[in-house]
Amino acid sequence: MPIYEYKCKECGKEFEELVPIGIDKNPSCPSCSSENTEKKFSIFGSLGAGCGNSGFT
Numbered sequence: 001m002p003i004y005e006y007k008c009k010e011c012g013k014e015f016e017e018l019v020p021i022g023i024d025k026n027p028s029c030p031s032c033s034s035e036n037t038e039k040k041f042s043i044f045g046s047l048g049a050g051c052g053n054s055g056f057t
């Protein structure tokens with residue numbers, strides 16, 4: 001399961017969220033509960049770094 005890093009546009013809180021495959025919805029901010037969050041990047045792939053981590057289709 002990929003871990004995405006999000007940043008809240010409302011309060012600037014940065015947090016990580018485990019997002020199940022197929023879910024394309026920004027989580028709400030754990031700090032202010034705003035849904036105005038943006039995905040920064042995924043660290044999925046860096047865990048098993050080595051051979052071809054571009055498995056995103």
Ligand SMILES: [Zn+2]
Nearest residue numbers: 008011029032
């Ligand atoms: Zn917030």
